[in-house]
Amino acid sequence: MTEAILPPIAMLAELTHRCPLQCAYCSNPVELLKANREMGTQGWLTLFEEAADLGVLQVHLSGGEPTLRSDLTEIIACLAGRGVYTNLITAGVGIPEGRIEAFAAAGLDHVQLSFQGAHPQTTEKVGNHRGAHEKKIETARRVREAGLPLTINAPIHRHNMHEVPDFIEMALSLGAERLEIANVQYAGWALINRDALMPDRESVERQVQIVEEAQERLRGIMTIDFVTPDYFAIYPKPCMGGWARDAFMVAPDGTVLPCHAAHTIKSLHFEQFGDWKLGDIWRDSPAFNAFRGTDWMAEPCRSCERQELDWGGCRCQAMAIAGDAAATDPACIKSPLHARMGALIEEAARMGAASSDTGFQYRRIGKVAEPIL
């Protein structure tokens, strides 16, 4: 490392893998942890105290479905007491009466609510949960009534991309300050469902036009953040803002990782909180130091003028497509494997045209094993 290690700013806490929805693109690992593997309340509270000491200013409380943790109010209160900004990432299905109000009273700062579709039938089909849409609308109403700011998150793929204009109108009507149009990233469950989820090029181009026009039209009315699909990109994204650069995530059992898909890199070992202090993991974990900064880079990244813009892109995508976590992200036009991304789009289009139903392999605990790469 030639560069000093700065303190982390943000962390994603996957409090549980349990979830009432079964989305085929879930970013959780394919091998999901059961409830009995989850870290207890005291473990999480100690971890959050150490995170605040370390310099973490923002915690995203996620899952699975984080509201399934009965200690969530206590967790929010602990973070709020330390001045840490809390963002609840929820599917908004089956949250008992009074809980959102309790989260607000405990000091919750913001709610991000996912919608799988802009219409009930799409939301039900994608999440495989009857009545999900109406429950989410009700959750949005309760979030607003509790005086909490709201972001609507719309994960986009082949089966709902045509609903993007309706997602925008829906987010406006729900009183959201912010809408995330987030194209699915092909890791975790989305990787095993890639052929069923991948959109075609023409739809992606139309989507870009629609979103850019709406961003201009709705300036000062609603913020629209747009996560574009990597497979159609020219340059990679600065995944996590760079490996172990200013953020990390914690799995339900307390395993600390640089990003939520890092476990797919089998050559790395990730420490568990409790065995190591959080600060020691951040500074000294060999896994965190494996791709930190730019020293690890090979060509074409090593001599690339964009290396501190995108930090080499996504290590997990390099693993999934190049079979080498230290390779340039194949989303980059300079990668020798960039053409493979285009071929995978074409392949998915052929497979999609041949199949009549969605072909989803729905997310379930214990259902399938991690694909061998």
Next chain:
Amino acid sequence: MEAIRIRAIVSMQSRPKLRRHARLQYDPVRDAWALLSPERIFWPNEVSLDILRLCDGTHDVAEMIALLADQYGADEADIAPDVTAFLQEWSDKFLVTLQQVQEKCDAVFRPDLRENE
């Protein structure tokens, strides 16, 4: 669910206020002031910090400009464009609200130009 939504435009009568989900706080680890908001953290410089501190809903923009001009020993006319431009940008980024005394009146008489309604 909500009334028709329109973009707020800054005026001398606006009373800017930090939104509930935007929090200005001192970070002892980095010895700096941070503006925390959903998904984003901003690091305001000294001038931005002085403007943000006046965004408490009690000063209107004209008063803010007068106070800042006094603080920096500058002419109000010189700093006014910068202050209003910043406030408009922060309003568009949902960090501050631009409440106005006559807001209710405006809302009733302002024509709605949104399409497809």
